[in-house]
Amino acid sequence: MIDHIELSKEISYALRHAPWEYELEMDEEGWVPVEQLLDALHKEEKWKNVSENDLVIMIQKSEKKRHEIFNGKIKAYYGHSIPMKIVKEKKEPPEVLYHGTARRFLDSIKEKGLLPQGRQYVHLSQDVETAHSVGMRHDMKPCVLKIDAKQAWKDGIVFYYGNEKVWLADEIPSKYIIYGDLET
Numbered sequence: 329m330i331d332h333i334e335l336s337k338e339i340s341y342a343l344r345h346a347p348w349e350y351e352l353e354m355d356e357e358g359w360v361p362v363e364q365l366l367d368a369l370h371k372e373e374k375w376k377n378v379s380e381n382d383l384v385i386m387i388q389k390s391e392k393k394r395h396e397i398f399n400g401k402i403k404a405y406y407g408h409s410i411p412m413k414i415v416k417e418k419k420e421p422p423e424v425l426y427h428g429t430a431r432r433f434l435d436s437i438k439e440k441g442l443l444p445q446g447r448q449y450v451h452l453s454q455d456v457e458t459a460h461s462v463g464m465r466h467d468m469k470p471c472v473l474k475i476d477a478k479q480a481w482k483d484g485i486v487f488y489y490g491n492e493k494v495w496l497a498d499e500i501p502s503k504y505i506i507y508g509d510l511e512t
């Protein structure tokens with residue numbers, strides 16, 4: 329039996345953080361040939377029977393839209409940390425976006441704004457619930473920050489489309505962050 333959650337984690341690791349460990353040739357949008365990924369996975373005992381169909385099932389079963397398969401290639405929608413910056417589609421964001429984070433990061437965020445830290449882009453959420461669950465990864469009682477994306481976009485801050493719930497930005501200066509009573 330294939331553990332599709334475990335498979336998704338390994339594929340996210342390969343596509344977001346370490347394509348070279350899997351000898352993957354990645355293009356500038358982050359696409360790699362499915363065959364190459366399968367060849368690499370087949371070298372591991374636990375993935376030796378994984379098929380393209382398993383990848384499709386993995387994507388269908390996932391509670392988040394993390395990966396896409398198209399024309400024999402697969403990519404991660406977001407999350408990259410590799411040195412080669414993945415080219416994302418610039419897009420006007422919704423008027424308001426959210427960012428779930430830990431209480432312990434707030435002072436630094438107030439001072440420096442939202443920075444990508446270990447990843448290529450700052451990750452923003454389309455809705456409060458998504459932001460809250462992102463923040464839960466860092467803090468049992470996360471804070472949800474509200475981003476005045478409309479004003480930021482007007483002022484020339486570039487946003488990029490991740491998937492229907494995830495937006496990306498190079499950085500979000502502190503003046504566009506609303507530290508209201510959104511603490512959850």
Ligand code: HQG
Nearest residue numbers: 394429430433436437440441442443445446447451462466
């Ligand atoms: C924080 C997951 C101090 C930032 C999620 C965050 C997301 C600062 C942490 C995606 C800071 C980075 C990404 C500053 C930002 N000072 N801390 N100036 N600026 N930070 O994990 O956004 O499930 O790299 O608030 O759902 O939490 O893997 O980013 O807490 O969509 O598919 O630095 O990853 O998706 O943490 O999460 P991360 P993230 P998956």
